[in-house]
Amino acid sequence: MKNEKIIAEKLLQAEAIKLSPEKPFTWASGWKSPIYCDNRRVLSYPFLRDFIKSEMCNVIFEQYPEADLIAGVATAGIAWGAMAADQLKLPFIYVRPKPKEHGLGNQVEGFFKEGQKVVVVEDLISTGKSSLQVVDVLRNSGVEIAGMVSIFNYGFTASEEAFKKASVSLESLTTYTSLIELAIEKNIVSAETEDLLKSWRLNPADWLKV
Numbered sequence: 031m032k033n034e035k036i037i038a039e040k041l042l043q044a045e046a047i048k049l050s051p052e053k054p055f056t057w058a059s060g061w062k063s064p065i066y067c068d069n070r071r072v073l074s075y076p077f078l079r080d081f082i083k084s085e086m087c088n089v090i091f092e093q094y095p096e097a098d099l100i101a102g103v104a105t106a107g108i109a110w111g112a113m114a115a116d117q118l119k120l121p122f123i124y125v126r127p128k129p130k131e132h133g134l135g136n137q138v139e140g141f142f143k144e145g146q147k148v149v150v151v152e153d154l155i156s157t158g159k160s161s162l163q164v165v166d167v168l169r170n171s172g173v174e175i176a177g178m179v180s181i182f183n184y185g186f187t188a189s190e191e192a193f194k195k196a197s198v199s200l201e202s203l204t205t206y207t208s209l210i211e212l213a214i215e216k217n218i219v220s221a222e223t224e225d226l227l228k229s230w231r232l233n234p235a236d237w238l239k240v
Contacts, residue, residue: 032089034208040078041182041204042218046071049213051223054238062238064230065206069153069181073109082203083113086179089201090114090149094176098146101125101138101173103164106153110181114151123148125164137167144172152180155202158189162196177201182209185231206231 041047048055051064072078090097099121102111108124115122123140130136142148148168152161165175175198183189183202193200210227213219219227230237 032085032203034204035212037082037085037181037204038209038212039216040081041067041069041072041209042212044072044075044078047182047209049219049227051219051226061234063234064227065209067154067182069110070106072181079113082181083110083117085203086110086114086151086181087117089179089203090118093179093199093201094147094149096147097149097176099123099142099148099173101148101150101164101168103150103152103161107151110153111151114179125150125167127160138171142171142173145174147174147176149176150178152178154182154184155180155189155200156184157186158192162192162198165196165198179203182206184234186234187232 038047046067046069048066049064054062054064055066057063072082097120100111100115100118102108102122102124104124104126111124112122121141123138123142126137126139128137150161150164150168155161161178165178168175177199178201180200180202182204183200184206210224214221214224
């Protein structure tokens with residue numbers, strides 16, 4: 031069984047997650063955010079990387095035992111998906127954001143068969159839009175989606191509704207809620223900022239505008 035706070039602590043150790051409620055980050059969408067997540071940093075720390083990989087494999091093995099292959103989402107999900115597939119001894123494919131503009135023009139790279147059950151590996155889940163676009167690509171390619179696994183999940187209501195509408199099972203190793211609970215326990219942020227951090231998750235698009 032996964033322990034979300036232990037995973038969150040590993041991400042903090044690698045500085046893959048940074049919290050800065052006083053000086054918010056700006057996302058590509060223009061949203062102001064008290065948190066920035068870059069799980070690629072974990073790849074540079076062998077022992078942390080191995081821990082996250084093993085936990086991901088445990089989740090896949092326990093929740094999706096019917097999986098025939100693993101699919102990584104380009105680019106951040108490729109390394110994690112490949113490592114998980116290697117440990118679980120399953121085939122691996124990955125999905126590009128758009129079809130390749132030369133050669134065979136593939137969007138799904140690797141060998142797979144129609145009807146196979148695939149587990150999609152993602153880096154993190156925010157709105158879920160790009161992740162579910164990958165699901166559409168895979169379904170249109172003839173495979174079945176067993177489910178999706180991500181390292182981190184912001185837990186936005188919009189993404190929960192989107193995954194439910196798409197009928198996609200999602201498992202995340204850790205979440206924004208668990209991270210904030212850990213950060214308060216470890217005195218990484220003050221208890222006074224807890225409400226501020228929670229309010230962002232409830233309304234990220236308009237945070238600091240009201």
